[in-house]
Amino acid sequence: MRIRIKCVRIRIKLHLKSGEMDMNKLKRIYPICIFLFCNILCVIAQEFKGLITDIRKRPVAFATVVLQTVPDSSFVSGAVSDTSGVFTLKANLDKDKDYTIKISSVGYKTILLKVDSFDLGTVVMEEVSVILEGLLVTATRPAYRMDSDGLTAKIEHSILSRLGTANDVLSQLPFVKGENGKYTVFGRGTPLIYLNNRLLRDNDELKQLKSSDIRDVKIILNPGAQYDASIGAVIRITTTKSVGEGLxxxxxxxxxxxxxxxxxxxxxxxxxxxxxxxxxxxxYDKTAYEQNQKDETILNLDNKYITEDDKKMEAGFHSWAATIGANYAFLPTHLIGLRYIYSRSPRGNWDFSGKTLHFINEENDNNYTSTNLTERENHRHYLNTYYHNELKNKTTIHFEGDFIKGGSAAGQSSDYKNLVHNEAILVKSNSETDYSLYAGKLLIEKSLAGGRINFGSESSYTDNKQSYEMLNKNISEDLPSNKDKSEQFLIAAFASVDYTWTELSLSAGLRYEHIDFKYYYNNELSKIQSRIYNNWFPSLTFSYKTDYINMTLGYKTIVYRPNYYNLRSSITYNSPYDYEGGNPSLRPMFINKLSYTFGWKDLQMEVSYNWVKDNLLFIVEQFKDKPITLFTMMNLPYSERLDAYVSYSPTIKFWKPTFAVGFYKQNLHLKNCSYNKPYYTYRWNNTIRLPKEFQLALNMEGNLRGNSDVSIYKSAFRTDVKLSKSFYDNRLSVVLNALDIFAADLERWSMNTDIIHYNKWNDGDNRGFSLQLTYRFNSSKTKYKGQGATNEINRL
Structure with a gap:
């Protein structure tokens, strides 16, 4: 079938002054002008375009599109589809010839189209495997790729794409540990998680995202200056783009x-x-669990005071949340949006019951039976708005605004009966928290001299009020009622540049933060706890990359600020021999991190050295001069830590294992104690593709005995099994889990701080079964690009 090439009729009007040009010259020029204009317009019109998707309406990226003549299949022009599946192909055509378009991609059937239109619309490709004499031949690529700032995992069309949800995918990746929206990155703490460049404030969205809709996941191990200085790692999830309108x-x-x-x-x-x-x-969420816990505390003073607790904790709470929002796209790259979230937990109960034995020099002097009930309510309003514009000169402008207001109220009742002296102690207290946050952030990205530059600023104001009321007069002398108020004003400016030269790349950034922090105790300003901080946070990475090897050397300064709960001055009553409280004198913790990452095919490795200033530690100490222990927080002037991590993730036909080993070695001393025993973690994940598109995951992980901060963690082990399957063209997803099937994932650790030894055992209530069902219709994803203006939200 022939392609019709249309030229446009042009009318040319020349304004000539008398004597400038005679009619013979005009007759020669006029046909030339008509010929040139017709050719220009014909060339412009000869542009093919289309969208390539698979049978599930997911875009097929990097498909080869070739225009060729008939019947000799001579090459005329070619193009490659982009990450959205869109392609544009330009060519000069002969109106007397026929043409076809050939579309091919690894893992799909090749398509040959006879066309008579320049707009090919949507082209659907069918997946295929090639069998040669009984041997299944598939094209494979390394599942993970090390880049200058971290690791990228290709999920689309991989064995991981059939696991179920984004939560199931993240729990399988190197460097990442956790489940159900709660994750940590090895050696870097809790990461920020982005979905299509939008920061997730509600990690429940990971349950909503199908694994088959994920294109790739990037684990940023060296976040740049545009991120908050307290961020040690970032996870960015990019999805395939679904099409369609309506509901x-x-x-x-x-x-x-x-x-x-x-x-x-x-x-x-x-x-x-x-x-x-x-x-x-x-x-709506209903959470319930029951844990058994044993604690032993030894306080060595003139006498040895020993407390043994054997308790059962039953917890249950209900919560619900509602979200509404709107997004308007002036253009695909020019958007504005608004999102509002209201969340509330109207009732939450934590009930401890059991017995407490007390000894002095191993002689039993007091025995108690106890019931400790805590009831809590909380609520929060969260409003986010954004503006996003990608300009034609490769400049992107992004603005965020946040407003949060929330609070909580709790009542605690501790009822202790002394079986030796036939006495009763009833301790009641109430606490309330009220907070608000205003924040804004402006980010500009621009091409500059062959590289990219990011710069911008952000600011926030936080107001956090906490009150504590002790209702027992006999206890109020040690644990008085009080009110705290924390105000913080933060302003920051940042800039970073990125350059790439073939196999080498450089990224450098600098962030400045000014913080004015004011602390009020019982409505009076405390000048000792009130501080002003002015800090610079540099970051620098050098990278070398070839087809198989990737290496990165990076440096970054990170800050961890104590959350507002840990800054409280109140002390709560846990038992007659055990209190717990905050510390308003806490300072931010700074980490200077020097890291080296290496990637070769399916092997990834990282080694990092961390120099820590004002390390934030959870400790136990003597309360005043009494035989009572107090759990609280403190700053240690400095410490060091060496981290190492190795992961190997090959793909062997239908089986994808991941072997990983992690190592921590700290140099930390407190008073007369050292906490330098190495801490090892290990993991063996297995993803297996079964017949009829069933997917099986068998995951094993654990740790060996070693120090983390001032605690020594004993060995633990866990095994999970997961079976998943999709039905009705991926509209219904079913995932069945067996969790901690050997009940070996126990919380077992101890703490030694000079004169105190504390030992804890908790069974965790981790073993169980779960079933998750997800049904989707007319799948499309919101275009909302709001990210959240500040990480200050997480401190509330």
Whole structure:
């Protein structure tokens, strides 16, 4: 079939002054002008375009598109589809010839199209495996790739794409540990998680995201200056782009049976019409668990005071949340949006019951039976707005604004009965928290001399009030009622540059933060605890990259600020011999991190050295001069830590194992004690593709005995099994989990601080089963690009 090439008729009007040009010259020029204009317009019109997707409407990236003649298949022009599956192909055509377009990609059937239009619309490709004499031949690439700032995992079309949800994918990746929205990155703490450049404030969204919709996951081990200085790692999830308008949504339920039954449900809807997105979500969570705990405390004074607790803790709470929002796209790269979230936990109960034995020099002097009940309520309003514009000169402008207001109220009742002296102690207290936050952030990205530059600023104001009321007059002398108030004003400016030269790349950044922190105790300003900070946070990375080897040397300064709960002055009553409290004198902790990462095919490795100033430590110490222990926080002037991590993740036909070993070795001394025993972690994850598109995951992980901060953790081990399957063209996803099947994931650690030895054992209530069901219709994702203006939210 021939392609019709249309030229446009042009009218040319020349304004000539008398005597400038005679009619013969005009007759020669006029045909030349018509010929040139027609050719220009014909060339401009000869542009093919289209969208390539698979049968699930996911874009096929990097597909080869070739225009060729018929019948000799001579090459005319070619193009490659982008990450959105879109391609544009330009060519000069002969109107007397026929043409075809050939589209091919690894893992798909090749398509040959006879065309008579320049707009090919949507081209759907079918997946295929090639079998040669009984041998299944597949093209494979390394599942993970080390880059200048971290590791990228290719999820699309991999064995990980069939696991179920984003939570299931993240728990399988190198450097990442955790489950159900709670994750840590090896040696870097809790990461920020982004979904399509939008910061997740509600990690429940990871339950909503299908693993088959994820294109890749990037684990940033060296975050740049545009991130808050307290961020040690960032996880960025990029999804395939779904098409379609109208109403879409998902319904999710999660049922978990441990010693008690818990469940979580949500309904999410999204309506898209032209440039407008409207979205909403409502969720409900009922959590319940029962843990058995044993504690032993030895306080060595003139006498040896020994306290032994054997208790059962039953906890249960209900919470719900509602989200509404809108997003308007003037253009695909020019958007504005608003999101509001209201969350509330109207009731939460923590009930401790058991017995306490007390000894002086190993002679039993007091025995107690106890009941400790804590009831808590909390609520929060969160408003986020953003503006995003990608300009034609490769400049991006992004602005964020946040407003948060929330609070909580709790009541605690401790009832102790002394079986030796036939006495009773009833201790009641109330506490309240009220907080608010205003924040804004501006980020500008721009091309500069062959590289990229990021710069911007952010500011925030935080107001946090806490009050504590002791209702027992006999205890109030030691644990008085009080009120705290913390105010913080933060302003920051940052800039970073990125350059790449073939195999080498450089990234350098600098961030400045000014913080004015004021602390009030019982409505009076405390000048000792009030401080002003002016800090510079540099970051620098050098990278070398070839087809198989990637190496990065990086340096970064990180700060961890104590959360506002740890800055409280109140002390709470746990037992007659055990108190717990905050420390308003805490200072921020600074880490200077020097790291080296190496990647070769399926092997990843990292080694880092950390010099820590004002290390934030959870410790136990003597309360005043009494035979009572106090659990609190403190700063240690300095310490050191060496981290190392190795991961190997090959793909062997239908089996994808991951072997990983982690190592911590700190140089930390407190008073007369050293805490330098190495701490090892290990993991063996297995993802297996079964017939009929079933997916099996068998994961084992644990740790050996070693020090972390001033505690020594004893060995632990855990085994989880997961089976997943999708039905009805991926609209229904079913995941069945067996958790901690050997009940070996126990919390066992001890702490020695000069005159005190503390030992804890808790069974964790981790063993159980869970079932998660997700149903989606007319899948489409909101275009919302709001990220959140500040990390200050996490301190509330």
């Amino acid at each position: 879409s949504g998902s319904l999710y339920t999660f049922i978990r049976q441990r010693r008690h039954l818990g469940h979580y449900e949500y309904l999410e809807l999204n309506y898209r019409k032209d440039k407008l997105d409207l979205f909403g979500k409502i969720s």
